[in-house]
Amino acid sequence: MPHAPDTLLDLPSSTTQTVPEGPALEAASREPAFRHSRAQRLADRWAHLVFLACGLLVVALIGGILYFLAARGVGAFIPLAGNTDKVLTLREVFLSTNWDPNAGKFGILPFIAGSLTVTGLALLIAAPTGILASIFIAKIAPNWMKTLMRQVMDLLVGIPSVVYGIFGLMVVLPWVSGKWLSDSPAAGFAVSAAILAVMIVPTIVSLATDAFESLPLSLDEGSQALGSTRWQAIWHVLIPAARARLLTATVLGLGRAIGEAMAIQMVIGNNPQWIALMRQSTDQTPVLRLLFTPAATLTTELVQELPNTAAGSTWNNVLFAMGLLLYLMTMLIILATRRLSQRREA
Amino acid sequence: MPAPLPFRPRRFARLTDQVMRVGLWGLAAAFIAVLLVFVGVILKQGWPVLHLGFLTRMPETLDAGGGIKPEIFNSLYLVALSLAIALPIGLGAGIYMAEYAGQGRALRFLRLCIETLAATPSIVLALFGMIVFVQMMGWSFSIRSGAVTLALLNIPVITRVTEVSLLGVPRELMEASYGLGATKLQTILKVALPYAATGILTGLVLTAGRAFGESAILVFTAGTNTSQVFPDFRLTVPGETLSVHLWYVTSDGTLPDAREIAAGTAAVMIVVLLALNLLVRFLDRAIRRRTR
Amino acid sequence: MLSPQTPITKPVKLSVRDMDFRYGEKKVLDGLSMDIQAERVTAIIGPSGCGKSTFLKCFNRIHEVSSAVKVTGDIKIDGVDIYRGGIDEVDLRRRVGMVFQKPNPFPKSIYENVAFGPRLFGVKDRTTLDGLVESALRKAALWEEVKDRLKESATGMSGGQQQRLCIARALAVNPEVLLMDEPCSALDPIATAKIEELIFELKENLTIVIVTHNMQQAARVSDYTAFFWLGKLIEMDLTERIFTTPRERMTEDYLTGRFG
Ligand SMILES: Nc1ncnc2c1ncn2[C@@H]1O[C@H](COP(=O)(O)OP(=O)(O)OP(=O)(O)O)[C@@H](O)[C@H]1O
């Protein structure tokens, strides 16, 4: 019997293999109630495209964000139609610490340095504590404590940036300045980084816990069967075995930290001239000065100044260039985690 | 017999083990303490402000005694709108990734894009929304600019949750459906999605919580003002949310009672988020009950 | 290899009296008593799930790493109770080594795998370590195959090599007892033969307890054989006797495959 085309059978291609042959086929064609309608078949074909379109929309978004930020950002360096101000050199923007928009100075190095400093400090707190907490959850805690810790982490991620910010502003800043700095203002990197650390620690904990829990129990047993203590097994076997994934967790924590805006903006002090201020003041040790000089980052400066600038002005364009820089960092971070996971699989 | 090993006393290793065990319990306790202090202090500071009037009055611009009635409305309205926009797109993309994309390069690339979008700082999404919706489309600071930009935040989360939930549907169940002659679309809509629904719903609640707390995006798209009409369902008016209000009153500094209003607003947000968290736990338990 | 001669009785290394073992509420071993002689190979046989692995793990308390367990009765090593005699489980595990059913090398180099144990016990000197690594690898009959690639990752080796590496790793801390839980179940006949040969040489100065599902293997390598059934010791005797003239009907049925 010749192979019947789909249209005749009114069945989708995916089921043609199970089509009954011979008399059964005739029976099937006498039973129109069991056939897919033309509309159903069409829907099945079009659905694929609709779902694909949703996926493609995400891809388009990634490109669209890049395009629009770049279109505005490059306006600071290239004369475009609609530009109202002068153009700058890359050097003037990326390698200068002089930020004085009213005087035409647009060095964004203080913001880059600020972002890196606050992120670095936050990671310094969050990465070790987060990884240790994940060891606790994966290897030491009894079940009820595991559940409790997961709950705690879930709640910590769920708290909004601005609530972290208001807590810093109303509780942490006064406490620190009263207790540690004899009432000079405490705004700056220290408090920002501490708050940021609490915000990113759940990300690190949850990824690192997964890393430890996915290691086979046989590694743990192998080490302890040789007479290692539990901690020696963790330190000498489990941590090295999970290294790539722990690094991924830290890098993703870094990604969250570098993009955070509102919470830090509320406690960092928003001072674009922080590098100069830090250099001038001499009343404290350099470390304390770094930690407690009111400062600014890429994100806080965007929040602070974007509403005050006119579209098309150099000032405005430089701010978009800063946004573009943040976006490129995000992409870099995601690509880095990709490389890490490829190395893991290899 | 081979020469015995030059075994050192093991006291140090054992001591380290004990110290670390105690230390890790301490660290865990510290995390719990941080959370409790945090939530406790926020609720305590907000408590004196939290009376019915605060929740049902319009905000003031210059005088003390303003409420947060429209901000509550705007928060809920914007979360609902942004979810309504993001849900079909996220569902579609998630279905595509779980059921159609196969295992090849296309899936890897799509996943890369989803991860990138998920990791994109909200301030960057805010800039994008400001350029495209506020300025180019001429929607200015409005509910619609805010809702669409906020949807960008939700899409990757919903996509991921959909994909994961669908991949968790037992293959036998789907094969049974195919075995009855159902089309792929019918199988997905009638068998897989209902099975995955609780998981997706959990993800939706989490997404709603994130959108509810979001501020950076909305400052630059929905604006820091609110309509004087209540309730105002128009999409073209500015719509300041609770989180934006909280930020704005503290940074603006014109209100004499900015501190109280911020504290009260923060307490309201914490209460809402605790409630959402309970809801997630409830849904989670429902899922676990079924898969057991 | 033929089954060994009737051995001269050796001193008792491990003794078990009236032991019950529970995972939580579930009783897995029931009223066990037996003596295991030093420098002999004792094989444990029995159907799946009868508690052989559990029994083995009692001697180094390794199940405590992952499960909540309850042990009653006495288990002694050289006359000292290992649960209550003041022996710390970490010390115990150094003296009682274990080779697992599935090879579990650490994701480190071959050298680092073998040096891991000695390092734990404070051996830092490079030449001492080199010596210990070489002698352990030689004892495990692996030295010739890997001496030129000690720095390579252990996870890239074949299954049989990995298992011998795990044996070398266990030998490097100079244990008194070696517990082997189906060490050959994942290996081909050639690798299996190598490990059996190894067991034969190792019993010179080690007490070996081996769990196996392979009756020929038990007959080939062991001096004594114990037959377990549903958490109980049914019979233990010289291997030769167990395989030729078992006292219990049940043992005979099991060995001849008429079990059911
Ligand atoms: N960690 C555990 N928790 C609870 N029960 C367990 C655990 N490990 C083993 N059991 C149970 O204890 C019993 C004995 O298991 P054991 O692994 O000792 O058997 P076995 O004789 O080694 O079997 P096999 O020949 O299949 O390896 C089994 O019923 C098993 O289900």
Ligand SMILES: [Mg+2]
């Ligand atoms: Mg076993």
